[in-house]
Amino acid sequence: METAEIRRRFLSHFENAGHTVVPSAPLLFDDPNLLFVNAGMVPFKPYFLGQETPPFDRATSVQKCVRTLDIEEVGKTTRHGTFFQMNGNFSFGDYFKEGAIRHAWELITNSVDDGGLGFDPDKIWVTVLHTDTESRELWKKVAGLPDERIQNRGLLDNYWHMGVEGPGGPCSEIYVDRGPQYGPDGGPEADEDRFLEIWNLVFMQEEITNVTAKDKFDVVGPLPQQNIDTGMGLERVAYLLQGKENMYEIDEVYPVIAKAAELSGRAYGADHDDDVRFRVIADHVRSSLMLIGDGVTPGNESRGYVLRRLLRRAVRSMRLLGYDDPALPELLPVSLDRMKASYPELETDFARISQIAYAEEEAFRQTLGKGTQIFDVAAGETKKSGGTVLSGDQAFALHDTYGFPIDLTLEMAQEQGLSVDQEGFRALMAEQRARAKADAKAKKGVHADTTIYRQTIDAFGPTDWLAYTNLITESKVLALLSGGAQVPVLSEGQVGEVVLDRTGFYAESGGQNADAGMLRWDGGQAEVLDVQRPIRGLVVHQVRVQSGELTTGADLSAEVDHDWRLGARQAHSGTHVVHAALREVLGPTALQSGSYNRPGYLRLDFGWGGALDPEQLHQVEHVSNRALREDLQVSQHWMSLPEAKEFGALALFGETYGEQVRVIEIGGPWSRELCGGTHVERSSQIGTVVLTSDTSVGAGHRRVEAFVGIEGFEYLARERDLVSQLTEMLKAKPDDVPAKVNDLVSRLKATEKELEKIKSAQLQGAAGDIAAAAVDVDGVAFVGHRAEGVGGGDVRQLALDIRGRLQDRPAVVVVVGTAGDKPSAVVALNPQAVDRGLSAQQLITVVGQHIGGRGGGKADVAQGGGTDLGGIEPAFGAVREALRG
Structure with a gap:
């Protein structure tokens, strides 16, 4: 039975039993304490906590979930996955224990022909809280289960609460016996690999406080009403009904493994390490598809970092399987093909989803290129020093600074005959995680207590x-x-x-x-x-x-404030106009992924692969202002979310919408979006739209900024005043200003080049005199020269010129420039000095100790910088002493 069919049967079973079918909430749910929705009951928390009155007495859903704590374990076991789907049925003061048990029993044991899942009743075991004699008796009454297949367990296993004061209650878990080939007999108490949990029924019946652990809390008393919260793992049920060994082999996941095997030429099931990589790829590609579909974009923080990590782990795993070409264009469509039956919106939005994913893979491929260069340098230095172990610091820097995966570092080190200090690396990673957890906890604490x-x-x-x-x-x-x-x-x-x-x-x-x-x-x-x-x-x-x-x-x-609100309305309506203009100019994949507006100003983030050229920006601005000139009607409509989607309204990713949503139209279907903001009545009231910038906010995402209303006109006025000043200064007409400025810039560059030539000639001329003044220090010609006002490459060139004039004996040249009031030093040695055992690397360290800095390089040339101009002369003296030594 396919996963989508199991999902359909679950919802149908409970809909027929009087439950309202509630669509899955987005993975980015409006809960400051959660990174992503991680359980089926999350969207119903306000009802369970009594914060809101539920619009129904009983409900059912199949909720998209992501859990990120075990990313490193994905693929290593058959239980860990990031994305999963949780089937649930919920009662708010309606039916309680008997109803929950009856609904569950009928669904799992009814025949397939009767709409059930067809599990063998004789293979079903359950657990109950050891004090919950009522549930034990109900399982015997409703399901006819014998006592030996109803096992008692303690608070750690069979009591549910949120980890904070609030509702709680005993729970009853349903298990399926997979057979003796999976472990010993004796029920869930004996072996939870053989006896696999598929469903947890939570009987929410009391209020608790003083929660210090899973099994440590105080019961305040009974809740005003008894509630039911259940969770059935869809993937677990799928692999049982499909006769598979684990969640990676079900119909929604395995096709990605098959495609990865085809691309890599490796076989799934032939090698444990390869199998882990195949499972990582399948899980992470599906998870990334669902996260991007719900509006997450790759980034360096929070949700974006999780997505970036998933995508890069998938790409990395393909590389470790021997496939170096772009992988996501091959794999993501396969995952889409399996998931679209349950989530058809993925297919509609696949152009945007794939654009973001493919851009992230390309960025990572470039990162791998840079990281490889850094690794090669680190490996070379390790070998040159006679070492065989790449330090944990170096491995961590590759991982943390350059995004270079540790697995790849290990692989490449092995190829060069090196090992990696994994303990040191793990220690640094643990420190980073501890800091991140502390930071997250601190941030969470700001919002947690409501x-x-x-x-x-x-x-x-x-x-x-x-x-x-x-x-x-x-x-x-x-x-x-x-x-x-x-x-x-x-x-x-x-x-x-x-x-x-x-x-x-x-x-x-x-x-x-x-x-x-x-x-x-x-x-x-x-x-x-x-x-x-x-x-x-x-x-x-x-x-x-x-x-x-x-x-x-x-x-x-x-x-x-009337003026404030007017500006805010102009900015918010202007955001909708710019969004519509972007889609008209760039195409339907240029979809908004975030926005911010305040009176007179707006910024809009949208999915796009590269910078907009000046003509595209001009077109977007032109289309926006044309919409204002046409004085389009701005109207609002209230409807259900399914009606809004059918109406063609665009939803902002990451937003949570209620049963009734507000659709804002500007010019009918030209701009039709779900929105709770304040708006003008006609587009002309926006005044003007002036685009001011287009910048990158991550792989596959751009940000445009604009002024509207009076602020837009003031911006244009400042631009006009600037042009007026330039025309006065250049004695030119406004249309001639660009050519005049371009001519001035060209002449300035030409003059700078001539000055550089003159300066270089002067330095070269001075090089002879400076070389002639070299002093002998134990048979070495030494030059210490302070180059006033010289910096950067000129210091290096001067040092090399002086060294070139001292070839008749060992020579050490130290030049320190003073441009920018900061010393920049170069140490240059000729071959005879190097042969004598002297090293520019060592001498630049001596210089750095006196000028307040440091440097590095090779045996013949090294350079560095500092902060103390007063240390230049002492540095020359220290080098002389080093040469005498």
């Missing part, structure tokens, strides 16, 4: 948010917050947070900055500094009290 906000919304309900219709609202202060706690009053000069019963202030979201404005009440006023939604449904205003005291329960006027 207790005060949950308490506020529990007490008062969601904010009546009127930003689309009202700039001024008559509001009441429901709560004042400071230092993570409620306070009765905010005094003059104090900064705090204000929760109102209603507000017209726009809370920062979707790339749009928060509104500015004032809160005014009888006897005082406060400036609104920021507006946020710390949890869904609650709008919080950060304010500074300018006069008077603001108290809980006060009536006030919440007034959005």
Whole structure:
């Protein structure tokens, strides 16, 4: 049974049982504590935590998940994978233990002809919490399971909670006996390879606190309502029903392995190390496909770093299999072909997905080239010093600075007869991970505690948010917050947070900055500094009290700054216009991946492989302003997410959308996007769009910036004033300015070249005199020369010229230039000096010790720099002493 069919049967089974089918949330879910969605219940957390009222009593989903803690273990075992799908059914105060057990039992044991999964009932085992006698009795009653196939387990195995105070409860896990060839008899307690868990039923029934470990917490009491949260691993069920050994061999994953084997000429199943690489490739290619599909782009931080690592590990593994050509163009379409049955949007968006993936592979191939050069130098130095071990520091620098994989370092070191200090490398990696974890924990801590906000919304309900219709609202202060706690009053000069019963202030979201404005009440006023939604449904205003005291329960006027809002509307609508213009000029793959706008300014990130040339930028700007001149209607529509997708609305990757979404149209289908921001009523109200830059923000991604409205006109006015000044200075017409400036630049360059020739001739002329002044130090001709105002390559050239005039005996030349008020030194030795055992490398170290720097090079020429001009003469003296030694 194919994986997509298992998925379909699961959803159909629960839909027929009265569950609302909820589409998978994007992997980039709106949860500050998560990098990616990592469990099927994540999108339902607000309902379980009581932060929101669920719109249904029972639901079912197949949720896309990514777990990143075990990336290094992928392929080494048959259990670790980064991307997986979690089938789940959920009850919010509706059915409880008996219903969950009955639904699960019927699905897994009903025949295939009856819509079930067809597992043999005699092969099913379950575990329950040792104190949960109710679940044990229900399994006997509903499923007819005998006592010996119902095993008791402790809190570590069969109790669920989120790791923090909140809901918890016992769980019951369902296992399938794979047969004696996989291990000993005795149920899950004896062997979890033979008895494989496929489903976990969580009975959420009590509130817990003081959580210090999985099995250490205090129970406060029963929850107001009992909930069900279950999770069935789709890939596990698939490989059981398909008769495969592991998740890498199911129909959605194995075709990538088969293609990799075809490309590399290696056979899967013939060699353990190769098999690990094949599994890494299959897992990481599929995971990357899904992550890019949900809006992740490769980068050096956070989610982008995870994706970059997955893509590069896949490419690296192909290289280790002996395939050096671009691999992703061969592998990614294979993964798409298997995943599109369940996620058809991948096929629609594949042009963008593949463009990003292929650009990252190309960037990595270039990185490998640079890293190889660095490795060759490090390996050469190790051999030259008589060593056989590449240091952990060097291996870590290759990995951390140049993105060079340790496996590749090991492989190349072996080819050159070297080993690598792996313990040193691992120690440095562990230090880096510890720093990253500490940093992540610190950052997480900023957002993690939302207790005060949950308490506020529990007490008062969601904010009546009127930003689309009202700039001024008559509001009441429901709560004042400071230092993570409620306070009765905010005094003059104090900064705090204000929760109102209603507000017209726009809370920062979707790339749009928060509104500015004032809160005014009888006897005082406060400036609104920021507006946020710390949890869904609650709008919080950060304010500074300018006069008077603001108290809980006060009536006030919440007034959005009119000019600020106008500029914000122009910028947000301008973002939509520029996005549509980019797609019109560059094509449909130029899709927005992020944006930011504030009054008068916008920036937009989009998928594109290279810099836009001046003509393309001009066309985008022209199309944008043409849309403004045409005075296009800007309209909004509310509809369900499936209706919006069918309507052709574009969604911003990484955003989380509710059941009802808002579609903004500008000129009908020309620009049709899901958006929660504020907008103008007609495109002409944007005023103007002035593109100011196009820059790279990572492989396959560009960023354009622009001014709109009055800020756009002011930018053009500054440009006009600049041109006016140039025309006055050059005594030229505006159209002639570029040619005049070009002529001046050409003449300047020519003059600089002539000056360089003169300077070089002067230095060459001086070289003879300087060489003639050489002093003898124990049979070595020594020159120490301070070259005032000379720097860079001129110092080196002067040193070499002097050395060239001293060929009749061993010679050591030290030239230190003083350009830029910083010494730059070159030590040059002729062959006779080198034969005598002298070394420029050693002597540049002596110089560096006195001028506050260091350097390096070869035996005959070395160079370096420093910071102390006062150390030049002492450096010459130190070299003389070194020569005498």
